[in-house]
Amino acid sequence: MTMTRRGLTLGGAGLAAASLSVPLATPALAQSEPIKIGWLAALTGPSSAPAIGFNRGVLYAAEALNAAGGVKGRKVEIITRDTQGDPTKAVNATQEMISQLRVHAIWGPTNSGESLAVTAIMARGKMPNIHPCVVDSLIDPTRYPNAFRIAPSNTQWDDAVRAYTLNIAKAKKVAVVGDTTGYGVSAANASAAALQKDGAEVVYKANIDATQPDMTPDMLRARNAGAQAIVIWSVSTGMIARMLNTRATMGWDVPFIGHPSLASGEIGTLIDKPANWEKVYAIGYKNCSYDASGKLPPRNEELLARLRGKINLQDTLLWWVACGIDAVNLVAKAVETGGSSTNESIIREWNALKNYPGYFGDYSYSATDHNGFPVSDIVMSAASTGKNGTFALAPGYG
Numbered sequence: 001m002t003m004t005r006r007g008l009t010l011g012g013a014g015l016a017a018a019s020l021s022v023p024l025a026t027p028a029l030a031q032s033e034p035i036k037i038g039w040l041a042a043l044t045g046p047s048s049a050p051a052i053g054f055n056r057g058v059l060y061a062a063e064a065l066n067a068a069g070g071v072k073g074r075k076v077e078i079i080t081r082d083t084q085g086d087p088t089k090a091v092n093a094t095q096e097m098i099s100q101l102r103v104h105a106i107w108g109p110t111n112s113g114e115s116l117a118v119t120a121i122m123a124r125g126k127m128p129n130i131h132p133c134v135v136d137s138l139i140d141p142t143r144y145p146n147a148f149r150i151a152p153s154n155t156q157w158d159d160a161v162r163a164y165t166l167n168i169a170k171a172k173k174v175a176v177v178g179d180t181t182g183y184g185v186s187a188a189n190a191s192a193a194a195l196q197k198d199g200a201e202v203v204y205k206a207n208i209d210a211t212q213p214d215m216t217p218d219m220l221r222a223r224n225a226g227a228q229a230i231v232i233w234s235v236s237t238g239m240i241a242r243m244l245n246t247r248a249t250m251g252w253d254v255p256f257i258g259h260p261s262l263a264s265g266e267i268g269t270l271i272d273k274p275a276n277w278e279k280v281y282a283i284g285y286k287n288c289s290y291d292a293s294g295k296l297p298p299r300n301e302e303l304l305a306r307l308r309g310k311i312n313l314q315d316t317l318l319w320w321v322a323c324g325i326d327a328v329n330l331v332a333k334a335v336e337t338g339g340s341s342t343n344e345s346i347i348r349e350w351n352a353l354k355n356y357p358g359y360f361g362d363y364s365y366s367a368t369d370h371n372g373f374p375v376s377d378i379v380m381s382a383a384s385t386g387k388n389g390t391f392a393l394a395p396g397y398g
Contacts, residue, residue, distance in 0.1 A: 032073070032074065033074070034074060034075045034076065034077035035070075035071055035074050035075070035076050035077065035104055035331065035332065035335055035341050036077045036079055036101065036102070036103040036104050037062075037076065037077070037078055037079065037103060037104065037105055037106070037107055037328060037331050038079050038081070038093075038094075038097035038101065038103035038105070038106040038107065038108075039055070039058055039078050039079065039080040039081070039106075039107050039108055040081060040083055040090055040093055040094065040097075040106060040107070040108030040109040040110075040114070040118070041054065041055055041080055041081070041082060041083065041108055041109075041110060042082070042083050042084055042085040042109065042110055042111050042114070043055060043080075043082040043084075044082055044084050045084040045085040045086070046085065046210040046211060046236045046238060046239070047085040047111050047181065047210070047235045047236055048084075048085065049235060049237050049261060049264045049266050049316070050110050050111075050132075050235055050260075050261070050317075050320050051108075051110045051111075052316060052320075053316035053317055053320025053321050053324070053389075054108075054110055054132070054320050054321070054323060054324035054327075055080070055324060056311045056312070056316065056320075056321050056324065057311075057320065057321035057322060057323060057324025057325040057326075057327075057328075058078055058107065058324040058325070058327065058328055059078065060307070060310065060311060060321070060324075060325060061076075061324065061325040061326075061327075061328035061329055062076045062077075062078050062328055065328070065329075065332055071332045071335050071336050072335075072336060072339075074335070074341075076328065076331075076332060078328075079097065079101055079103055081093035081096070081097070083108075083109055083111075083114055085111050085113070085114065085181070086114070087113055087114045087116070087117035087118075087182070088117075090109050090111075090114035090115075090117055090118050091117050091118055091121065094106065094118040094121050094122060095121065097127075098121070098122070098125040098127055099125075103127075104128070104331070104335070104341040104342075104343075104346065105127070105128040105129070105130065105331045105334075105346055106122060106127055106128070106129045106130075107129075107130055107131070107324075107327045107328070107331070108131055108132075109131060109133065110131070110132055110133065111133065111181065111183060111235065112133040112134060112135040112138065112154075112181075112182060112183035112186070112187075113181040113182030113183050113184075114133075115131055115133040115135070115138050116135065116137075116138065116182050117182075119138055119144055119147055120143075120144070122144075122146060122147065123143065123144045123145070123146055123147065126146055126343045126344075126347075127146055127343060128146055128148075128331075128334075128343055128346040128347050128350070129144075129146055129147045129148065130147075130148045130149075130150050130327055130330060130331070130350075131147070131148075131149065131150065132149070132150050132151035132323055132327075133149070133151075133183070134149075134151060134152060134153055134154035134156075134157055134183070134187070135153075135154055135182075135183060135186055135187070136153050136154055136155050136190075139153065139370045139371055140370075141367060141368055141369065141370050144370075145347065145367075146343070146347055147370060148350050148365055148370045148372065149370060149371050149372060149373070150323060150326060150327055150330070150360070150363065150372065150373065151323060151360070151373055152371075152373045152375065152378055153371055154186075154187050154190060155190070156373070156375050156378055157259075157283050157378065158187070158190060158191050158194055159194075159378075160283060160378045160379065160380060161191070161231060161257055161258050161283065161380070162191070162194055162195055162198060162200075164257060164281060164380045164394065164396070165195070165200070165229050165231060165257050166195075166198060166199075166200060168380075168394075168395070168396035168397075169228075169229050169255055169257065169281075169396075170228075171200070171227075171228035171229035171255070172199075172200055172201060172228065173200070173201045173203045173225070173226045173227055173228045173229075174195055174200050174201070174202055174203065174227060174228065174229050174230075174231055175202070175203060175204040175205070175206075175222035175225065175227035175229070175230045175231070176188050176191050176192045176195065176202055176204070176205045176206075176230075176231045176233070177205075177206050177207075177208060177218070177222075177230060177231070177232050177233070177234070177243075178191075178206075178207045178208075178232075178233040178234055179207065179208060179209070179210045179233075179234040179235075179236050179239060180207050180208065180209050180210070181210075181234075181235075183233070183235070184207055184233055184234050185207050187233035187259075188205065188206075188207060188233050191231055191233060192205050195231070203222070203225035203226050203227050204221055204222040204225040204227055206218050206221075206222075208234075208239060210234065210236035210238065210239040211238075211239075212239070212242075213242070214242075214246075215239075215242045215243045215245075215246040216246050216249075216250075218243075219243060219246045219247060219250060219252070220250070222254075223250065223252055223254070227254060228254065229254060229255050229256075229257055230243075230254055230255070230256050230257070230258075231257050231258045232256055232257070232258035232259055232262060233258055233259050234259055234261060235259065235261045236261070237261055237264045237266040237267050237270060238270060240256075240261060240262060240264075240267060241266075241267050241270030241271050242270075243256070244256065244267070244271050244276045244277060244280065245271055245272045245276055247276070248272065248273070248275070248276045253279060254279075255279040255280070255281060256279065256280045256281070256383075257280075257281045257380070258281075258282065258283065259282065259283060260282050260283045260284065260317065260319070261282070262280050262281070262282035262383045263280075263282035263284070263317065263381055263383035263384075263386060263391060264315075264316070264317060265314055265315035265316055265317075265386060265389070266315055267383075268384075268386070269315070274384070277383060277384040278384060280382075280383035280384060281380045281381065281382060281383060281394040282380065282381050282383045282391075283378065283379075283380060283381070284319075284378075284379050284380060284381030284391050284393075284394075285319050285360065285361070285377050285378060285379065286376075286377045286379055287299070287300050287322075287359070287360065287361065287377060288300065288317070288318045288319045288322065288360075288389070288390050288391070289379060289381060289390060289391055289392065289393055290387065290390050290391070290392060294387070296390060299357070299359065300318070300322070300359055300390075303322070303325075303359050304318070304388060304390075307321070313388045313389035314388075314389075316389055317386075317389045318388065318389035318390050319360055319389075320389075321389065322358070322359035322360040323360045325358075325359055326358035326359055326360050326361075326363070329358070330350070330353075330356065330358075330363070331346065333349070333353075333356065334346040334349035334350055334353075335349075337349050350365050350370075351365055351366060351367045352365075352366075353365045353372070360373075361373045361374050361377055362374060379393055379394075379397065380393070380394040380397075381393060381394055382394045382395065
């Protein structure tokens with residue numbers, strides 16, 4: 001069988017028995033061994049929400065592929081290491097995967113701070129790497145010819161957030177808040193600079209430790225500075241929930257606009273009351289947004305039907321799950337079409353990928369462009385409208 005449009009049924013005839021002669025023993029073994037995908041996942045720690053969702057998709061995709069016979073008869077094996085969001089742990093896990101476990105490709109990390117620490121290591125090891133991290137510098141086909149992005153870049157995210165903040169929310173005085181991770185710092189700096197370039201006044205800017213228990217001082221400073229919107233760059237749902245609770249205590253109805261984690265189901269369990277989640281607008285995607293009748297685009301409506309009863313979508317986002325599915329399938333697709341699981345073959349196949357129909361997006365890469373996500377699919381979602389990990393569009397869209 002070949003890869004279907006849904007990307008979940010790979011198969012193939014069994015391989016011929018290996019020759020008993022010594023010269024053919026090693027290649028035969030290589031063509032029958034499992035396809036090992038290293039998975040660098042921050043499954044615990046303050047930034048774990050995205051990786052938990054990604055992980056559900058990763059496991060689902062691997063199980064589906066293996067149930068259909070694998071990739072040309074080869075099983076898919078997921079080798080997971082919990083990095084806890086710690087760059088040092090990510091470095092150690094990456095080195096283990098390259099030198100000891102000898103995985104065929106690495107998916108992740110899911111945190112840009114970690115990815116900044118390991119991208120050069122993977123480049124030196126010529127390890128095929130696909131990740132959803134948004135910091136722009138992580139993708140550079142010249143410096144990192146092995147690294148491919150499966151999600152939008154932070155510039156693309158920031159463009160969508162800024163357009164909504166200035167043109168739809170009509171905020172001209174903005175507070176920009178990030179956490180203290182490498183991602184939070186770089187994203188907040190870039191966002192503030194772009195807002196100012198477009199004529200907004202950044203009246204307050206801060207990077208807050210995600211474990212800080214009391215958000216009152218920072219929220220008071222933002223309000224006293226006259227902020228008309230708060231732009232958030234953090235994956236920490238605990239930090240975001242404490243800010244939303246503080247906003248309610250202050251009686252301040254300023255909108256929150258920004259990172260997809262603003263719409264994580266975990267926030268619903270952490271806020272003091274549902275009303276605290278109103279006027280919160282998170283980065284979202286057309287293919288994970290439902291229409292007035294509550295329906296997704298056909299491809300993902302079909303996926304949702306298959307996921308029911310198998311994956312919990314009440315406390316995560318569909319795009320995280322879909323992205324995890326797509327990552328595994330992109331590795332499998334490269335092995336299937338290239339006929340090999342070598343580093344060079346996987347990278348070569350990704351460089352030639354055109355309009356691959358994933359669930360998160362339709363991906364295209366080339367040797368000179370490793371940003372594969374379609375920019376037109378980025379929208380803003382009403383964060384509190386979550387239903388099976390999907391959302392209604394934020395107010396103001398036609």
